[in-house]
Amino acid sequence: xxxxxxxxxxxxxxxxxxxxxxxxxxxxxxxxxxxxxxxxxxxxxxxxxxxxxxxxxxxxxxxxxxxxxxxxxxxxxxxxxxxxxxxxxxxxxxxxxxxxxxxxxxxxxxxxxxxxxxxxxxxxxxxxxxxxxxxxxxxxxxxxxxxxxxxxxxxxxxxxxxxxxxxxxxxxxxxxxxxxxxxxxxxxxxxxxxxxxxxxxxx
Amino acid sequence: xxxxxxxxxxxxxxxxxxxxxxxxxxxxxxxxxxxxxxxxxxxxxxxxxxxxxxxxxxxxxxxxxxxxxxxxxxxxxxxxxxxxxxxxxxxxxxxxxxxxxxxxxxxxxxxxxxxxxxxxxxxxxxxxxxxxxxxxxxxxxxxxxxxxxxxxxxxxxxxxxxxxxxxxxxxxxxxxxxxxxxxxxxxxxxxxxxxxxxxxxxx
Numbered sequence: 001x002x003x004x005x006x007x008x009x010x011x012x013x014x015x016x017x018x019x020x021x022x023x024x025x026x027x028x029x030x031x032x033x034x035x036x037x038x039x040x041x042x043x044x045x046x047x048x049x050x051x052x053x054x055x056x057x058x059x060x061x062x063x064x065x066x067x068x069x070x071x072x073x074x075x076x077x078x079x080x081x082x083x084x085x086x087x088x089x090x091x092x093x094x095x096x097x098x099x100x101x102x103x104x105x106x107x108x109x110x111x112x113x114x115x116x117x118x119x120x121x122x123x124x125x126x127x128x129x130x131x132x133x134x135x136x137x138x139x140x141x142x143x144x145x146x147x148x149x150x151x152x153x154x155x156x157x158x159x160x161x162x163x164x165x166x167x168x169x170x171x172x173x174x175x176x177x178x179x180x181x182x183x184x185x186x187x188x189x190x191x192x193x194x195x196x197x198x199x200x201x202x203x
Numbered sequence: 204x205x206x207x208x209x210x211x212x213x214x215x216x217x218x219x220x221x222x223x224x225x226x227x228x229x230x231x232x233x234x235x236x237x238x239x240x241x242x243x244x245x246x247x248x249x250x251x252x253x254x255x256x257x258x259x260x261x262x263x264x265x266x267x268x269x270x271x272x273x274x275x276x277x278x279x280x281x282x283x284x285x286x287x288x289x290x291x292x293x294x295x296x297x298x299x300x301x302x303x304x305x306x307x308x309x310x311x312x313x314x315x316x317x318x319x320x321x322x323x324x325x326x327x328x329x330x331x332x333x334x335x336x337x338x339x340x341x342x343x344x345x346x347x348x349x350x351x352x353x354x355x356x357x358x359x360x361x362x363x364x365x366x367x368x369x370x371x372x373x374x375x376x377x378x379x380x381x382x383x384x385x386x387x388x389x390x391x392x393x394x395x396x397x398x399x400x401x402x403x404x405x406x
Binding site for chain 1: 249250261263264265266267268269270271272273275276287288290291292293294295297298299301302303305306322336339340
């Protein structure tokens with residue numbers, strides 16, 4: 001299969017993590033010269049954004065959607081629960097990834113790293129609320145969902161949180177969140193990307 | 204089961220639509236006096252937002268997540284596909300609902316109807332791009348996913364699109380989108396809410 005991505009995209013990185021953890025052979029393709037805004041790419045994703053996954057005759061746009069597709073098709077029960085309550089819990093965090101994470105830490109990074117004009121105060125406030133909420137949520141459990149196994153919810157939330165220092169956010173006060181980042185980075189198949197904060201290296 | 208909601212919430216309305224279409228008996232509860240920002244409610248949803256669904260000992264936050272939960276638990280194959288490619292296609296639109304819809308038409312409505320301070324120009328631009336994209340997507344197909352049946356993707360996108368005129372957006376130029384709104388409003392079990400635009404009444 002083929003993953004269209006940019007090396008600096010935290011959204012694409014979610015998918016790279018799952019592809020690696022599931023040990024799925026794949027080819028990485030970087031759209032160049034604005035190809036992601038041209039007809040051929042727009043036919044795969046009218047939003048003109050990476051990531052896009054092509055697996056045979058299946059084309060999937062959107063990072064959360066690709067996680068769902070890969071988990072449901074290749075992940076088995078460890079990555080794709082059949083239980084409705086757990087599916088709902090996964091979805092709640094996928095929505096958080098698409099909403100609060102995308103318009104919080106991911107937006108601040110877009111501003112600081114790529115110069116995009118944003119409402120910095122609003123994005124900062126949204127980010128700090130989110131970091132606090134995640135930190136509290138992870139105080140008594142190792143992963144976002146109950147139980148001792150990570151899920152695609154963790155993979156969907158993780159990249160832009162671990163990239164948050166590139167947007168000027170300090171993660172060190174959030175000790176439970178920091179522990180979760182370290183656990184994720186210790187998982188077999190974890191893939192690095194430039195800019196990811198490594199709490200275990202902080203000393 | 205119990206749905207915590209506000210009558211003016213398009214997010215809660217997504218859930219009311221599916222509860223009605225699946226003919227699931229339920230009780231509607233409106234948090235009063237800021238109860239949704241207090242401890243008891245925050246224990247169900249730390250984001251302090253409606254909707255929240257309580258079904259026996261299962262508590263689900265987030266409108267998209269509640270759609271997934273209800274579809275997976277009660278919807279049968281008509282509402283919850285087993286096919287990974289279709290699950291991925293559903294998820295792509297659930298992400299769009301949580302991202303572009305929430306930060307486009309829903310935000311403009313929040314501004315015009317409830318006085319929230321926002322970047323009007325950015326939200327308008329995002330909204331118009333989204334409306335155009337949806338209109339094009341629905342040119343050759345009746346629903347957001349391929350096939351002749353609606354899915355939870357349609358329910359997730361619909362309320363804030365049909366409420367867009369309350370945010371100052373004119374939907375009449377988007378004829379395919381308008382046809383889709385009319386089709387949704389003709390489905391058995393469709394529930395109305397104040398502010399929803401009814402294209403069939405426009406004459």
